Amino acid sequence: MMRRLNTQDINFSQDLAKLLSLSEEDLSSIEAVVTNILQEVKTHGDAAVLRLTNQFDRLHATSVQELELSKEKLQEALTALPAEQKVALESAAQRVRSYHERQKIESGCTSWEYVDEHGTTLGQQVTPLDRVGIYVPGGKAAYPSSVLMNAIPAKVAGVKEVIMVVPTPDGTHNPLVLAAAAVAGVDRIFTIGGAQAVGALAYGTATIPAVDKIVGPGNAYVASAKRRVFGIVGIDMIAGPSEILVICDGTTNPDWVAMDLFSQAEHDELAQSILLCPSEHYLNEVSHSISKLLPQMPRKAVIEKSLRDRGAMILVKDMAQACEISNQIAPEHMEISAENPRQWLKLIRHAGAIFLGKFTSESLGDYCAGPNHVLPTSRTARFSSPLGVYDFIKRSSLIEVSQTGANQLGKIASVLAHGEGLQGHARAAEMRIQED
Numbered sequence: 001m002m003r004r005l006n007t008q009d010i011n012f013s014q015d016l017a018k019l020l021s022l023s024e025e026d027l028s029s030i031e032a033v034v035t036n037i038l039q040e041v042k043t044h045g046d047a048a049v050l051r052l053t054n055q056f057d058r059l060h061a062t063s064v065q066e067l068e069l070s071k072e073k074l075q076e077a078l079t080a081l082p083a084e085q086k087v088a089l090e091s092a093a094q095r096v097r098s099y100h101e102r103q104k105i106e107s108g109c110t111s112w113e114y115v116d117e118h119g120t121t122l123g124q125q126v127t128p129l130d131r132v133g134i135y136v137p138g139g140k141a142a143y144p145s146s147v148l149m150n151a152i153p154a155k156v157a158g159v160k161e162v163i164m165v166v167p168t169p170d171g172t173h174n175p176l177v178l179a180a181a182a183v184a185g186v187d188r189i190f191t192i193g194g195a196q197a198v199g200a201l202a203y204g205t206a207t208i209p210a211v212d213k214i215v216g217p218g219n220a221y222v223a224s225a226k227r228r229v230f231g232i233v234g235i236d237m238i239a240g241p242s243e244i245l246v247i248c249d250g251t252t253n254p255d256w257v258a259m260d261l262f263s264q265a266e267h268d269e270l271a272q273s274i275l276l277c278p279s280e281h282y283l284n285e286v287s288h289s290i291s292k293l294l295p296q297m298p299r300k301a302v303i304e305k306s307l308r309d310r311g312a313m314i315l316v317k318d319m320a321q322a323c324e325i326s327n328q329i330a331p332e333h334m335e336i337s338a339e340n341p342r343q344w345l346k347l348i349r350h351a352g353a354i355f356l357g358k359f360t361s362e363s364l365g366d367y368c369a370g371p372n373h374v375l376p377t378s379r380t381a382r383f384s385s386p387l388g389v390y391d392f393i394k395r396s397s398l399i400e401v402s403q404t405g406a407n408q409l410g411k412i413a414s415v416l417a418h419g420e421g422l423q424g425h426a427r428a429a430e431m432r433i434q435e436d
């Protein structure tokens with residue numbers, strides 16, 4: 001069912017490029033739809049959000065106010081949760097919180113200053129964003145885990161107001177999603193989704209406040225809308241349909257690898273699952289596992305379409321070549337399912353998240369390992385990072401020049417400013433030079 005590629009084939013490079021890009025047809029229809037939706041929301045505000053939400057999520061709401069959920073409703077959902085789900089949710093939240101608290105300290109998310117040799121103080125002041133919008137997907141599956149992954153780092157960063165949007169197809173509220181919002185401390189929730197939700201958060205409407213930045217994953221419509229509103233608001237990254245790439249040396253149980261490929265394929269027909277291995281025999285074994293296990297999967301229709309249209313098994317020369325091809329693909333999730341996986345880790349340069357060893361299924365990272373599951377897709381891991389506390393802060397430079405510093409820096413600035421022909425700059429520096 002999954003196509004086979006072989007790095008020794010003469011057409012391998014073209015075949016790989018084709019595998020990685022969405023069809024022109026898919027892309028242009030998504031882009032056209034999103035352009036229209038954003039224009040409509042920008043022009044008609046609440047009325048457009050209401051109409052599009054009723055249309056795409058099959059609701060019968062009469063106002064956008066009706067689509068807001070109260071904090072009491074979130075708390076009620078948490079209280080009513082079965083004990084097993086409540087414990088799992090709180091344990092996951094705790095692990096995600098402690099990872100991001102550590103990240104705040106280790107990743108330059110705090111202010112710093114130093115004094116130079118002239119007594120001038122230089123530094124960086126860190127401030128959290130005032131108001132962020134978090135997109136929680138909800139079209140084909142419900143994502144309480146994405147509530148935690150979006151909202152917890154925002155709160156750890158100190159964001160004042162977190163506004164969540166989530167579509168509720170047919171008006172069905174998922175209790176775990178609401179409970180997760182209560183656990184994570186979300187401030188307001190609107191049950192809207194798709195490009196119209198992104199537009200509402202970016203432009204603001206009478207009911208939905210405009211935010212400073214929109215973060216979070218979503219389908220191809222959401223990813224395209226975020227790309228288009230960038231500049232009016234900040235965005236975190238392009239986090240579109242999920243991807244997994246497994247590099248296997250042939251020693252992992254093939255059923256485990258087949259299920260890891262299913263785990264991302266089941267998100268979306270446009271999700272992508274790729275397996276790289278130097279053994280053709282092992283690829284055949286995984287194919288056999290896929291045929292055996294697929295009929296048991298409740299979401300087999302989505303998995304089958306995703307594996308057939310977007311998936312691939314690639315026969316490579318050796319593990320080192322597998323790592324190099326993985327770097328070209330720059331996948332969202334990358335598993336090194338091999339003996340002594342760290343020998344290959346040093347060859348990996350581009351991946352949203354790297355899962356080491358046969359016991360580390362990607363799905364543990366989706367829910368509860370601790371690192372964020374909002375990750376760059378469509379090869380953007382070449383230049384983007386996982387969602388983190390650093391996405392919810394910004395930095396201002398700090399400069400406090402001493403009298404001696406004004407003398408020293410003034411001379412340098414004066415020469416450079418005259419060189420640029422900017423006399424006002426030069427005079428402002430020179431006036432402060434006070435040599436005795």
Ligand SMILES: NC(=O)c1ccc[n+]([C@@H]2O[C@H](COP(=O)([O-])OP(=O)(O)OC[C@H]3O[C@@H](n4cnc5c(N)ncnc54)[C@H](O)[C@@H]3O)[C@@H](O)[C@H]2O)c1
Binds near residue numbers: 137141143192
């Ligand atoms: N990269 C990541 O970090 C990450 C994390 C979690 C999930 N995901 C991905 O998020 C996505 C979730 O997708 P989803 O569909 O379940 O939920 P979603 O909330 O992203 O999208 C649902 C919305 O899409 C809009 N939509 C659907 N079809 C449309 C059409 N034909 N025209 C216009 N708008 C349309 C509707 O408004 C609908 O409410 C999946 O692709 C999944 O793989 C990615």
Ligand SMILES: N[C@H](CO)Cc1c[nH]c[nH+]1
Binds near residue numbers: 145146241374375
């Ligand atoms: N794999 C998704 C990120 O691409 C995250 C997720 C949430 N729930 C299950 N999976």
Ligand SMILES: [Zn+2]
Binds near residue numbers: 242263267363
């Ligand atoms: Zn997943």
